[in-house]
Amino acid sequence: MEQSIKKIATREGFGDEIVEVGKENKNIYVIDADIGKSCKTGKFSQTLPEQYLEVGIAEQNAANVAAGLATTGKIPFVVTYAVFGSLRMAEQIRQEICYPRLNVKIACSHGGLTPANDGASHQCIEDIGVLRTLPNMTIVVPADYHAARKLVRAAATLDGPVYLRFTRDAVPVIYDEEQEFVIGKALKLRNGTDIALIATGDTVHLALEASDELLKEGISATVLDMHTIKPLDYDSVQNVIKKIGRIISIEDHNIYNGLGSAIAECVAESGKGILRRIGVQDQFGQSAPYERLLEINGITVKNIIKQAKILLG
Amino acid sequence: MEEKRIHDLSVKAQQLRQVALTMIYEAKSGHPGGAFSAADIVTALYFSELKLDPKNPQWPDRDRFVLSKGHACPILYAALGKLGYFPEAVLHTLRQEGSLLQGHPNMKKCPGIDISTGSLGQGASCAVGMAIAAKRDHKGYRVFTMVGDGEMDEGVIWEAMMTANKYQLDNYILIADNNNLQLDGTTNQVMPQIDLSKKAQDFGFDTYDINGHDMKQILATFERISTAKNGKPKFINAHTVKGKGVDFMENRAEWHGKAPNTEQYNDAMRQLGKELA
Numbered sequence: 001m002e003q004s005i006k007k008i009a010t011r012e013g014f015g016d017e018i019v020e021v022g023k024e025n026k027n028i029y030v031i032d033a034d035i036g037k038s039c040k041t042g043k044f045s046q047t048l049p050e051q052y053l054e055v056g057i058a059e060q061n062a063a064n065v066a067a068g069l070a071t072t073g074k075i076p077f078v079v080t081y082a083v084f085g086s087l088r089m090a091e092q093i094r095q096e097i098c099y100p101r102l103n104v105k106i107a108c109s110h111g112g113l114t115p116a117n118d119g120a121s122h123q124c125i126e127d128i129g130v131l132r133t134l135p136n137m138t139i140v141v142p143a144d145y146h147a148a149r150k151l152v153r154a155a156a157t158l159d160g161p162v163y164l165r166f167t168r169d170a171v172p173v174i175y176d177e178e179q180e181f182v183i184g185k186a187l188k189l190r191n192g193t194d195i196a197l198i199a200t201g202d203t204v205h206l207a208l209e210a211s212d213e214l215l216k217e218g219i220s221a222t223v224l225d226m227h228t229i230k231p232l233d234y235d236s237v238q239n240v241i242k243k244i245g246r247i248i249s250i251e252d253h254n255i256y257n258g259l260g261s262a263i264a265e266c267v268a269e270s271g272k273g274i275l276r277r278i279g280v281q282d283q284f285g286q287s288a289p290y291e292r293l294l295e296i297n298g299i300t301v302k303n304i305i306k307q308a309k310i311l312l313g
Numbered sequence: 314m315e316e317k318r319i320h321d322l323s324v325k326a327q328q329l330r331q332v333a334l335t336m337i338y339e340a341k342s343g344h345p346g347g348a349f350s351a352a353d354i355v356t357a358l359y360f361s362e363l364k365l366d367p368k369n370p371q372w373p374d375r376d377r378f379v380l381s382k383g384h385a386c387p388i389l390y391a392a393l394g395k396l397g398y399f400p401e402a403v404l405h406t407l408r409q410e411g412s413l414l415q416g417h418p419n420m421k422k423c424p425g426i427d428i429s430t431g432s433l434g435q436g437a438s439c440a441v442g443m444a445i446a447a448k449r450d451h452k453g454y455r456v457f458t459m460v461g462d463g464e465m466d467e468g469v470i471w472e473a474m475m476t477a478n479k480y481q482l483d484n485y486i487l488i489a490d491n492n493n494l495q496l497d498g499t500t501n502q503v504m505p506q507i508d509l510s511k512k513a514q515d516f517g518f519d520t521y522d523i524n525g526h527d528m529k530q531i532l533a534t535f536e537r538i539s540t541a542k543n544g545k546p547k548f549i550n551a552h553t554v555k556g557k558g559v560d561f562m563e564n565r566a567e568w569h570g571k572a573p574n575t576e577q578y579n580d581a582m583r584q585l586g587k588e589l590a
Contacts, residue, residue: 050449053480061438061472068442071420071428072373072450076442092469095432096439100420 007170010201011109013148014166015040018077018107021156022048028156029069029076031055033062039079039109039166059084063092063106070102075156081115082108082165086127097161098136105155107164111141112202112252113280113297114168116290123285123293129257131163132230139229140183141165143204146175147227154183165201167252169290172205184228186236192220195308196240199250200226200259203278203299207250210304219308229259237266241273246311248276252299255279276307318361319528325395326356326528330558331585332394332404333387338578340408343416346568347461348388350492350525350553351380357531358457359392367396370424377427377443379458381436381470382490383417384570390414390423398425434467436460437487441473444485444546455539459488463495466504471516474546478517481544487518489548490525492555494566513548525551559584 022028022044030036030044031053045052055062059080066076078085085108086093097104108127115122131137140155140162142148148166155162162183174189181187189204190197190211199207204225211221222240226233240247247267249260260277267273280297294300330352337343359365363376380389387407394404399413406412413423417431427443430436440458447454460470477485489509497503510520519541523530531551538547555569556562559581573581 053445055472055476055479058469058472058475060469061441061476064435064438064469064473065442065445065476067428068439068444069446070442071439072443072446074446091432092435092438096428096435100429 006173008145008173009168009170010142010145010148010166011040011168013142013145014107014109014152014164015043017149017152019043019047021153022051025075025156026051027074029053029074031062031066031076031078033057033059033080033084035080041079059088060092063089064096066104067096067102070104075103075105077105077107079107081122082111082124082127083122086124086130086163090130093131093161094134098134101136101160103159105162105164107166109166110168111165112167113285113293114202114290116293117287119287120284125254125280125285127163127165128229128253128259132257132262136161137230138162138183139165140227141201141229142227143201143225144171144174146173146177146179147181150179150181151183151227154181158183167202171202174205174208181227184231184233186233187225187227188222189225190221190223192222193244194219194221194246195311196222196224196244196247197250197304198224198226198237198240198247198259198263200229202252203250206299206301206304209301210308213301213305214308219312221308226259229262232262232266234266237263238270241267241270245273247273248278248304248307248311250278250299250304252294253279254282256282274311276311278303278307319532322356322360323528325360326353327558327585329356329388329391329395331582332391334573334578334581334585336387336390336404336407337572339405341572342408343387343572344384344570345573346494346555346562346565347382347385347490347492349557349559349562350555351382351385351459351490352388352557353526353528354459354488354490354531354551355388355392357528357535359396361532362535363457364454367398367425370398374452374454376454377440377456379427379430379436379440379456380418381430381440381458382433382461382464383430383436386418389418393423393425399423433464434469438469438473441476441482441485444477444482445480447484448480448482455484455486457486457488459490461495462489462491462493462500462506462509463503465489465506465509474513474516474518477546482546483542483544485546486538487546487548489550490553491550492553494555494564494569496566496569498566510548510550513550517545518548519543519545520548520550522550523552525553526557
């Protein structure tokens, strides 16, 4: 990647777009649980105070208040960190949001290992797995700033529960602002024939870098941005299973129950193809630089290339 | 006139108890104890206090009622059935496959249910969201929610109460069906609730201590609350008897979640019917 490449965190995309969506639709609400500054809702609370609630450090109540609001036609976005939004609120999301299929969005920053210095208590490698088991839930993980903006807008117009996973650290901007996104439809960023790299969120740019490197060695890779984990874009996955057969999944999440597991289900059920999963190796994080935490778990360009070569024999 | 109204509502409460018990008997499962302690207040709400339109359950300006202690739903279903939210025949389908009347209330299946409950603590907290919506939309509807005293073990209720205080929700009425019993025993044994009314007061609520089976007091309390538009949420500490109306069920924890056998059912129906005379 060029050094001049622009980097910005996906949580910034949420913070910027939710204001625009809120201005257009007075039913859009933001509910904060005392980490609004960190989750970038400051602009919303200043601009749209009548659509804003701060319920304090009480995430379970935040989710339930959102459900109550949704029964009256509001479209609340509950905002917190991924670890609290998926685990502290899990039963509230199940009982009061997913079970009655209410129009509530859970918008979380600090997904994956990105709150690196904070250590394992604030990192979240389990959210996708936990929420993927809930009926009626949609799970969206934007790969860059523009993807975040477009997918926030798309989530606001989708009638039903949506979990949006943003991250703390700046990531390269890979899309231009005209790029369109459809929830549930993967984007093909590279069209290759030897191997398929399916990535989500902050790891999409790693897949792109790896595909560039592989191409230099004569290996052509398809790269899919699987920004929606649920419902998974089965057609796109089946397509690469049939046409390419060799797949690597890449995610900043536990290798259990995340993107890799979702793809593994497709591969197993199709009876074709072979898959390698790159992700957090079923271990908690620690306080360390983000790049280092990724390296410990093999979530690197280098490892993607290595795994690709193994698959290609 | 007033005397007659009170008498009629008391009779109605006994009838609803009979309907609820029949539902539980036919389903061979359910929660009679907490349904009976809640019966008089639920009756007063549905047949006197709440602004509702059974023909239009989703009427946006309706008063809300959230039965946070969702396991007591047979008494709520009895009220909804009698008001015509669904055909009365449906009352015989409690807990059956495909029924509107799930073991715990499901808002997507049963008309008149304002939110799904059953997991304790959540309903009272969701009700705060509804009350905030009324305030933000400048609407006059109120949100009543009923919790059990045992249910108040759940921390999320206290989170909800702090939020009700912060947003000055005088349209939020939290009723504790304080029957002193929970599944494993008395509330004192399981988790002592030190002076609920004082705690609610300290959380910024106007509080009302009442006998939850005295229809006159229940109605008078609702009357007082309806005029207290002072920015303070309301807490009704309703002292009740679990299993109220059936001598072998009253104050007995084992009747929290058990259906009567035929002999017990007939005895209970006779006792409830006698008070109707």
